[in-house]
Amino acid sequence: MASYDASDPQPGVIIAGGGVAGSLAARRLAESGTPVTVLDPAPPFPPDPERRGALYMKPAVDYTPETRFAHQAFLAASGFYTYLQTQHPEIDFWSPTGTLSLAWNQREQQRQQKLLARNQWDPEFLEPVDSDRASLLSGLELEVPGLWFPGGGHIRVDALRQAALSHPMIRTITATADGNRIQASADSWRVALPEGETLEASTLIVATGAQTTEWASDLPLGRIRGQLTTLPAPSSTPRVALAGAGYALPPFSGRLCVGATFDRDSDLETPDDPSDQANIENLSHWLPTLADQLEGSRESGHWVGFRSTTPDHMPVAGQLNGRFVLAGLGGKGLMYAPLLAAHLAAQVSGTPSPLPADTAQRVSPQRFARS
Ligand SMILES: Cc1cc2nc3c(=O)[nH]c(=O)nc-3n(C[C@H](O)[C@H](O)[C@H](O)COP(=O)(O)OP(=O)(O)OC[C@H]3O[C@@H](n4cnc5c(N)ncnc54)[C@H](O)[C@@H]3O)c2cc1C
Structure with missing residues (x-):
């Protein structure tokens, strides 16, 4: 694994938002050797014990493409949480009770x-x-x-975020990323931090949850x-x-x-x-x-x-207007996030996605640009 100096101001990827989706995307990228800087005004240190949730699924009566995606996501989430918990036994976030x-x-x-x-x-x-x-x-x-x-269970959500972000290739900065102070050039993104530092990276991922409406007027969130x-x-x-x-x-x-x-x-x-x-x-x-x-x-x-x-109840994971967006996870983020994080990390690094091509299209932000 490439060595990474946590004070390095030139990360490969900047992620705005270290919630469920952003922290898991950071983890997937870090595990593939990519240095990541995560900006979040409310990082999970220490985790809020009241924030909890379930890994649950409600299959449709027919095996629709949406249910096929949820089925794959559920299995991926169950497996990934079990893996991550074994990596961080000291952070108790996953109860695989069914x-x-x-x-x-x-x-x-x-x-x-x-x-x-x-x-x-x-x-x-x-x-x-x-x-x-x-x-x-x-x-x-x-x-x-x-x-x-x-394969279901229940999750201490902030502890999950903490476990996901606990990786030597991930630097977490307590700061709000201001969409108006982000500059794009031909091959990089520059993000000005409130304290004067400027981060520069080749890739920007916006994973700011419900606040993504403030960033992405091109999406109907x-x-x-x-x-x-x-x-x-x-x-x-x-x-x-x-x-x-x-x-x-x-x-x-x-x-x-x-x-x-x-x-x-x-x-x-x-x-x-x-x-x-x-x-x-x-x-x-x-x-x-x-x-x-x-x-x-x-x-x-x-x-x-x-x-x-989102209007079609499917999440958003993919590239639009240069930056990557991971949002619209609705009330199912604990199920969707591990698989979508792997999909996004694959897109960023140019490796094969775990999603079938038709599912990748269904979650792509481009589906709104087309309509
Ligand atoms: C009450 C409640 C209960 C839920 N229960 C469940 C459940 O049981 N099972 C389930 O699967 N899902 C559940 N969900 C849904 C789940 O929480 C979401 O789907 C999931 O959190 C989405 O992940 P996210 O990273 O997109 O958003 P979030 O987890 O909300 O994270 C967004 C992050 O972005 C940060 N941020 C915002 N703006 C900026 C900015 N400008 N710069 C930097 N950072 C920024 C925020 O501080 C936050 O940490 C529940 C939701 C709620 C509200």
Whole structure:
């Protein structure tokens, strides 16, 4: 591996944004020998323990191109998190508990039956379970069947970012990259930092999540606020990640996590009580056995963020107008990011992408330029 001086101001790649996508892209590039500088005003040092999420998937009834992509992404994420966790045993971010997707109402039950009837699934990826098996797996008394994803699990998201960025070829700078202060020349990008330093690199990746709207007026990106809620674990708690009309995650450090809200019309960047109440209220519809135990529970914790969205619900990963963009991961970034990071790293280094050509086109930012 090439040696890299962490103070070197001439990185091969600059990544604006060290969130889920940016940190994993940095890691993929670093592991292929490319020096990377990541700029983020809120790096995960120390990680926020309240920011948590699930590796879950909701396959469509038919094996659509979108489901084929999600299937590949899910397997890639499960494998990559297991690999990264073994590289950084001191940073506990990945709990490979499996994920149980509950057929919590009649509509979801019918949907799951159809997708089982129409497709042959590898049981190592997805297996139907009746309510007895669902109860046994989850540790909760459940009266509904579901789909069991043994490769799923739950994640401390900032700890994942920290693990991904912990590589000698990655330099992380606590700074906001100002899109207006980035200069492009024929073969390089110059990024002026607030403290006067200027970074120069041959490649720029914009991975600024929901803030990418400020950078990329050439892309039809939107954003949706979300809040998750953590609570002291009651006596009977899930052993696996549970998905239904939201998700419920097993306790970590004595706190379980339920979420998350989808607030299309809110720009509120701080947590609020109505969102916590909405999470508990929602849980009472799809997982009443847990919601009942949380009634009157106080000392809630929270995490608020904004999802970056696209009109066709597919993420954006590829080159547009010279720079690379990795955004639009919606509410599935923990599933999509490892595969898209590998795809982007391959594009940057000119090596074969893990994505089939038609999927690469479906996620390319060029699809919006064409329409
Ligand atoms: C409440 C909530 C719960 C969620 N739960 C799940 C879940 O269970 N499973 C799942 O798969 N997904 C979940 N998601 C979605 C997931 O968090 C996103 O898909 C994922 O974070 C997208 O990664 P990203 O890197 O694009 O964005 P982010 O992770 O948001 O990272 C963007 C980064 O860019 C930085 N940044 C912004 N502007 C600049 C700038 N100008 N210069 C430098 N840096 C900048 C920010 O500080 C941030 O660190 C959830 C989202 C929310 C809001």
